Amino acid sequence: DTEVTQTPKHLVMGMTNKKSLKCEQHMGHRAMYWYKQKAKKPPELMFVYSYEKLSINESVPSRFSPECPNSSLLNLHLHALQPEDSALYLCASSHAGGAPSSYNEQFFGPGTRLTVL
């Protein structure tokens, strides 16, 4: 299984709502990532989890709250978002640590298209 799944595919929420994005992989990867991607732009790294611990937070506002309940799951909890947070949110996973070169690939999920009204 070389797939990263993300749910939901689309999400529309108001600025006062609380919602969560979910990401799952069963490739045995111990590094998982959240990216934000605006239209026609490259993905921007938000968070990195390594061995279920948050290792990188790229100065993301606190209205985004990541969670890694186990080695296969990654959540992104959303609260009090702004319209400018509307974007495609991508999850990715890879092997962690000093793995051989063949293990450096990040596998991406299809993304969640988020619209904040």
Added chain:
Amino acid sequence: AQTVTQSQPEMSVQEAETVTLSCTYDTSESDYYLFWYKQPPSRQMILVIRQEAYKQQNATENRFSVNFQKAAKSFSLKISDSQLGDAAMYFCAYRSFRGSQGNLIFGKGTKLSVKP
């Protein structure tokens, strides 16, 4: 800090022809990895090809090959026998050899159109 530059925002190629997408990068590291990712309009980012900086031989994956010039810090992607399904955004990405996370540094992307 490392940077990745893709100087061609858009490219177009005729079906069955060959096209080359450019990528340059800046780094002070000697060991690193380079990738080309493809993102079709359906959104899913897919790895096209990877290159380890310590390998002199250019990577090849079927119709996709790279021209890796380490001294010039250049990493171009050649697509041969272009197909309609090759139409997508292509992102060049850099990853440091060091560090426990595979953090990718992306270029701004090149939108490739394939004309029938």
